[in-house]
Amino acid sequence: MASVDVPVALLGYGTVGAAVHRLLEESADEIERATGHRLRVTHALVRDTAKERGFAPDASVVTDDLDGILRDDSIQVVAEVMGGVEPAGDYVLRLLRAGRPVVTANKQLVARHGAELFEAAAAGGVQLRFEASVCAAIPVIKVLRESLIVTNVHQVLGIVNGTTNFILSAMEKGRSYGDALAEAQRLGFAEADPTEDVAGLDAAAKTAILATVAFGSRVPIDWVGVEGIEHVTLDHVAAAHALGMHVKLIGRASLVGDRVDVRVGPAFVDGHHPLAAVEGAFNAVMLQGDAIREITLEGPGAGGIETASAVVADMVSIVGTTGTGFLQNDPVWRSLERLPPGDLASPFYLRLEVEDRAGVLARIAQELAAEEVSVAQLVQQPSDGHAVLHIVTHEASAGRVAGALQAIRALPEARGEASAMPVISGRGVAELGWA
Numbered sequence: 001m002a003s004v005d006v007p008v009a010l011l012g013y014g015t016v017g018a019a020v021h022r023l024l025e026e027s028a029d030e031i032e033r034a035t036g037h038r039l040r041v042t043h044a045l046v047r048d049t050a051k052e053r054g055f056a057p058d059a060s061v062v063t064d065d066l067d068g069i070l071r072d073d074s075i076q077v078v079a080e081v082m083g084g085v086e087p088a089g090d091y092v093l094r095l096l097r098a099g100r101p102v103v104t105a106n107k108q109l110v111a112r113h114g115a116e117l118f119e120a121a122a123a124g125g126v127q128l129r130f131e132a133s134v135c136a137a138i139p140v141i142k143v144l145r146e147s148l149i150v151t152n153v154h155q156v157l158g159i160v161n162g163t164t165n166f167i168l169s170a171m172e173k174g175r176s177y178g179d180a181l182a183e184a185q186r187l188g189f190a191e192a193d194p195t196e197d198v199a200g201l202d203a204a205a206k207t208a209i210l211a212t213v214a215f216g217s218r219v220p221i222d223w224v225g226v227e228g229i230e231h232v233t234l235d236h237v238a239a240a241h242a243l244g245m246h247v248k249l250i251g252r253a254s255l256v257g258d259r260v261d262v263r264v265g266p267a268f269v270d271g272h273h274p275l276a277a278v279e280g281a282f283n284a285v286m287l288q289g290d291a292i293r294e295i296t297l298e299g300p301g302a303g304g305i306e307t308a309s310a311v312v313a314d315m316v317s318i319v320g321t322t323g324t325g326f327l328q329n330d331p332v333w334r335s336l337e338r339l340p341p342g343d344l345a346s347p348f349y350l351r352l353e354v355e356d357r358a359g360v361l362a363r364i365a366q367e368l369a370a371e372e373v374s375v376a377q378l379v380q381q382p383s384d385g386h387a388v389l390h391i392v393t394h395e396a397s398a399g400r401v402a403g404a405l406q407a408i409r410a411l412p413e414a415r416g417e418a419s420a421m422p423v424i425s426g427r428g429v430a431e432l433g434w435a
């Protein structure tokens with residue numbers, strides 16, 4: 001088969017951009033053997049053309065002129081690997097409208113401007129692919145869009161942020177939150193300003209994208225209820241351990257009837273659940289659907305070369321499906337409503353500190369009963385003249401649990417901070433031995 005030369009452009013030549021170029025060069029023969037096409041980087045857009053770069057591109061490739069890329073009709077795919085919402089968003093819109101297919105690794109851009117971007121792709125008659133924007137090397141978007149095309153996926157559960165999973169895994173080994181965060185920063189798993197990761201914002205963007213693709217309905221980023229891991233303590237980790245569980249930051253998208261609930265927050269994950277075994281900086285996504293029951297995909301969720309492998313796969317997919325009539329349209333085909341945030345039901349773990357004296361337990365039970373929250377398991381632990389109560393509830397709505405917690409905090413017998421985390425388990429409370 002004669003080889004087809006495919007000129008491609010990169011927007012950005014940092015960690016991911018350089019790795020995309022490297023993979024395209026080093027795997028050019030494999031790609032050509034599989035597809036008959038040879039992808040060749042002809043332009044790499046950067047801010048500073050004079051900067052020294054790893055896997056240095058030819059000087060003629062490096063440019064700071066987007067218009068040159070827009071004007072060059074020979075370019076068949078553009079990979080946006082520069083990051084940030086602007087000007088990346090404006091550049092991608094202009095390229096799509098000009099009829100250039102685009103691959104992006106930019107979760108904030110896809111989560112915030114997916115509708116506009118897909119509209120521009122449709123106007124330009126080209127594809128927009130975004131595998132690398134969620135969990136880097138894990139091919140979850142492709143699985144949802146292609147492999148599970150006839151499966152009604154009704155829940156997505158994911159560990160979609162490696163930094164927080166690294167920190168929580170280190171806390172399981174006894175490190176404090178501060179120490180674990182410092183170690184993550186030293187090893188390059190966390191940024192100097194870790195807010196985007198530890199506050200759950202990175203996971204929120206990825207979970208919004210997963211929900212949008214899984215349910216075929218746009219999930220705006222502000223629908224995602226977000227709680228980070230800043231308030232997870234070694235006490236929570238120890239309590240989870242005592243229950244045979246692990247504290248994980250979970251992104252969860254649920255289809256309840258014809259309404260959608262999307263949230264990110266720390267949860268107690270049953271030791272038997274596939275997500276419990278995901279350690280360190282790894283990511284994993286569990287897809288639950290009618291025909292498939294459940295599929296879990298696990299792998300590295302960040303890193304230059306890992307992310308680049310997903311970018312290159314999307315570039316090759318575009319080249320392979322252009323002109324065949326198979327176009328990856330906007331994944332959105334319906335408009336579902338948001339489930340009121342308090343309505344999602346789950347078992348919960350509650351940690352309460354109260355005065356250690358007669359009658360207090362009855363008051364707590366009263367407040368829980370007033371919100372129809374029923375207790376599956378209760379362990380009382382004496383601590384410094386007061387008592388710590390570890391409670392696992394039967395399934396209850398998040399709003400009712402929040403209401404009970406508020407009432408309990410207001411009791412004169414309350415001490416310290418009361419907290420609640422959902423419990424994630426494939427097993428019911430009876431199987432867990434708590435009924």
Ligand SMILES: NC(=O)c1ccc[n+]([C@@H]2O[C@H](COP(=O)([O-])OP(=O)(O)OC[C@H]3O[C@@H](n4cnc5c(N)ncnc54)[C@H](OP(=O)(O)O)[C@@H]3O)[C@@H](O)[C@H]2O)c1
Pocket residue numbers: 011012013014015016017045046047048049051080081082083084087105106107132133136301302303304307
């Ligand atoms: N790194 C990862 O592990 C990872 C994982 C998943 C997804 N991603 C996503 O991949 C994207 C790229 O990440 P990265 O780590 O490769 O970033 P990076 O190392 O900071 O590289 C960014 C590149 O974009 C260029 N750039 C930035 N703003 C520009 C502008 N206004 N005009 C022209 N060029 C501009 C920079 O040019 P200069 O070199 O001249 O500064 C640089 O080459 C982001 O969306 C990120 O979220 C990254």
